[in-house]
Amino acid sequence: MVSWSGLGRSFGINLLKNHTKTLNSVQNVTFTTSKTLLDAHGHKTFVIQPSRWQWHKFKDMFHFYAMLGLIPVGAIIFYSNVFIGPATLTPIPEGYEPKHWEYYRHPITRFIARYLHQSPQQDYEKFMHFLDEEKQKQKLRQLEKQIVKKMGERQDYQAYYYKPMINKYLRINKKTGEEMMDRIGDDYKD
Amino acid sequence: MTKDEKCDKDPNVFRAFMSALYNTIDAPVTAFREKVVVPNQKQYPWYHQKFRRVPTIDQCYEDDVVCDFEANSQFKRDRAVDSEILGILRSRYEDCMLYENPDHAKKCKPLWDVYKESEEAWFIKYGDLGAYADARKAYMKQKHRMVWEKRHGPLSDLTR
Numbered sequence: 001m002v003s004w005s006g007l008g009r010s011f012g013i014n015l016l017k018n019h020t021k022t023l024n025s026v027q028n029v030t031f032t033t034s035k036t037l038l039d040a041h042g043h044k045t046f047v048i049q050p051s052r053w054q055w056h057k058f059k060d061m062f063h064f065y066a067m068l069g070l071i072p073v074g075a076i077i078f079y080s081n082v083f084i085g086p087a088t089l090t091p092i093p094e095g096y097e098p099k100h101w102e103y104y105r106h107p108i109t110r111f112i113a114r115y116l117h118q119s120p121q122q123d124y125e126k127f128m129h130f131l132d133e134e135k136q137k138q139k140l141r142q143l144e145k146q147i148v149k150k151m152g153e154r155q156d157y158q159a160y161y162y163k164p165m166i167n168k169y170l171r172i173n174k175k176t177g178e179e180m181m182d183r184i185g186d187d188y189k190d
Numbered sequence: 191m192t193k194d195e196k197c198d199k200d201p202n203v204f205r206a207f208m209s210a211l212y213n214t215i216d217a218p219v220t221a222f223r224e225k226v227v228v229p230n231q232k233q234y235p236w237y238h239q240k241f242r243r244v245p246t247i248d249q250c251y252e253d254d255v256v257c258d259f260e261a262n263s264q265f266k267r268d269r270a271v272d273s274e275i276l277g278i279l280r281s282r283y284e285d286c287m288l289y290e291n292p293d294h295a296k297k298c299k300p301l302w303d304v305y306k307e308s309e310e311a312w313f314i315k316y317g318d319l320g321a322y323a324d325a326r327k328a329y330m331k332q333k334h335r336m337v338w339e340k341r342h343g344p345l346s347d348l349t350r
Contacts, residue, residue, distance in 0.1 A: 085231035092237045103239045110236075124263070128256045135255045 080107040241267060247325040258326070265325035269316055276312050279305045311348050 084107040092098060100121065101114035151157050200206035244264050250257035283305050286298040314335070319327050335345065344350045 082227050083230045083232075085227070087234050087236035090235035090237060092240065098237045098239075102235070102237055105236050128259060131255045131259055135253070139253075 077108070247329045262325045265328060269323070272312055272316070276305075276308055279308050307348070310346060314346060314348060 086105050086107070087110075089105070099114075100119045101110045104110045104113050151159065200209060241264070244260040245257060247258065247261040247265070250261055279301075283298055283301040286301050287294040290297040315328060315332075316323065319331065335349070339345060339349060
């Protein structure tokens, strides 16, 4: 970016080579790398003056964005307005269903509607599907809540309020007891 | 300047000068339009979208959210269209008023009456519902109005 305008600068200066001498000696800066800065016969002065940095920066950026943005976008806009032009409003022919971008007048709007945006009808139907699914989930949750409540009230069903026992440790315990019983009998006293 | 314009030159010098001045801008623009733009442009149609009518909110089951949504979307479309119609009627009156001033009160009376009547009809359906109005609220409003009218008589000539 910076180097472009640097090229521009030396190009412009080289075109106006005759004028550079006075300009540069006054401003005491050079915009070219091909010439010596010092004027052998003049006074060697260093004139203090305000910075031109922001001005050069502005030119750089203006150049950059004009090249990158304004020119291509402007060319596209110019082309589509001049060589394509707006559509003409027509009644819908019998038995024909227009595509969703055919409801727009300008070619750029049509392009955006066709290639960048979703079909509005598709979105509409997708949203209705989403609503339907959510409603069904809601109904199921409501039903589940009712069932759980009834089971809690009646206590007659082996789910939610019934916890199955694990008998493994009970059997081990029982076996240990039986072994002790076998070893020391039931008339044991401390 | 084009050929036929030279033939019938304006005898009035001032007017000729002004039209020449005008043509410095207008002639190239018109020439570009006629020579480049019009022959190169494509002809293709665009359409006004037409929506199929769906069941209204009073025909929906209470737990049918899809029907509710569709009726509501239709209600919002209808409201947009009705508001647009009202805007056109209003701008007709306003144009007439600007043109006929100071006789607008007499000359634009028919347009004003039409606008006022349409505004009333619009307000009977959509008024006082707020920005978040939906089909259900409008339906309830209609119901309440009908109940009130049954007891106290009609509120407007339009609901008679």
